[in-house]
Amino acid sequence: MPERLQDRVAVITGGGSGIGLATARRFAAEGARVVIADLDAETGERAAEEVGGMFVHTDVTDATAVERLYATAEAEHGAVDIAFNNAGISPPDDDSILDTGIEAWQKVQEVNLTSVYLCCKHVLPHMRRRGKGSIINTASFVAVMGAATSQISYTASKGGVLALSRELGVQFAREGIRVNALCPGPVNTPLLQELFAKDPERAQRRLVHVPMGRFAEATEIAAAVAFLASDDASFITASQFLVDGGISGAYVTPL
Numbered sequence: 001m002p003e004r005l006q007d008r009v010a011v012i013t014g015g016g017s018g019i020g021l022a023t024a025r026r027f028a029a030e031g032a033r034v035v036i037a038d039l040d041a042e043t044g045e046r047a048a049e050e051v052g053g054m055f056v057h058t059d060v061t062d063a064t065a066v067e068r069l070y071a072t073a074e075a076e077h078g079a080v081d082i083a084f085n086n087a088g089i090s091p092p093d094d095d096s097i098l099d100t101g102i103e104a105w106q107k108v109q110e111v112n113l114t115s116v117y118l119c120c121k122h123v124l125p126h127m128r129r130r131g132k133g134s135i136i137n138t139a140s141f142v143a144v145m146g147a148a149t150s151q152i153s154y155t156a157s158k159g160g161v162l163a164l165s166r167e168l169g170v171q172f173a174r175e176g177i178r179v180n181a182l183c184p185g186p187v188n189t190p191l192l193q194e195l196f197a198k199d200p201e202r203a204q205r206r207l208v209h210v211p212m213g214r215f216a217e218a219t220e221i222a223a224a225v226a227f228l229a230s231d232d233a234s235f236i237t238a239s240q241f242l243v244d245g246g247i248s249g250a251y252v253t254p255l
């Protein structure tokens with residue numbers, strides 16, 4: 001493994017599980033010093049221990065906690081080079097607009113979008129002081145295409161993450177700070193496996209749209225994050241970085 005991230009300090013929100021955890025492993029394998037932030041102290045602690053990193057218990061919707069997260073990372077390691085703003089939720093009460101109440105709407109906006117605003121707002125001063133940094137915000141393929149199986153607040157939140165990332169990428173481009181939105185396709189997580197094992201028709205309805213005919217593995221998403229975090233992506237900013245198995249490019253998929 002080339003050590004592209006040797007001694008870079010990387011803060012990962014939602015690093016205790018799924019894509020965040022896979023990325024923590026990948027960052028550590030490439031030489032980074034990893035700081036895990038998560039609401040779940042148990043999985044967060046475990047992930048930090050596994051990758052030889054540090055855990056900071058953080059609710060990403062809490063401005064004070066987010067500010068403290070980056071201050072702690074800098075106090076411990078002297079810098080914040082990489083911010084992977086990845087924590088997010090997809091709760092079942094966020095559904096069709098016809099059935100989704102204002103509370104369910106607001107909760108998802110807070111965790112998925114306001115959190116990214118807070119993370120960017122509070123990490124940027126650290127990066128600006130040193131004139132370098134890479135921010136990767138997790139959006140989704142649903143930020144660029146519509147689904148009849150709606151999760152209306154989730155989709156709107158990810159559209160917001162995409163637009164926010166683009167704007168920051170442009171604003172800070174001449175300060176050595178890159179900001180990209182990562183747009184993963186559906187990922188093969190335990191939750192997804194369980195859902196689709198119970199309901200194969202539901203799985204098929206989605207899989208038919210994936211040219212590759214399968215969902216992503218979290219390690220494949222992590223590989224893209226490591227690339228965006230590294231100097232190999234030195235000319236990539238303000239992008240919508242799709243890692244979706246071709247979904248967003250497809251009209252008719254192979255049989």
Ligand SMILES: NC(=O)c1ccc[n+]([C@@H]2O[C@H](COP(=O)([O-])OP(=O)(O)OC[C@H]3O[C@@H](n4cnc5c(N)ncnc54)[C@H](O)[C@@H]3O)[C@@H](O)[C@H]2O)c1
Nearest residue numbers: 014016017018019038039040059060087088140184186187
């Ligand atoms: N899994 C997919 O198919 C998929 C596809 C596209 C985008 N995404 C996005 O990728 C990101 C990660 O998804 P995942 O599938 O790895 O999810 P996951 O549920 O496995 O992990 C999310 C992590 O975020 C943490 N978290 C939730 N609320 C938090 C809060 N308020 N403060 C701090 N931490 C909090 C959770 O504790 C958990 O550890 C999310 O933003 C999600 O929307 C996922």
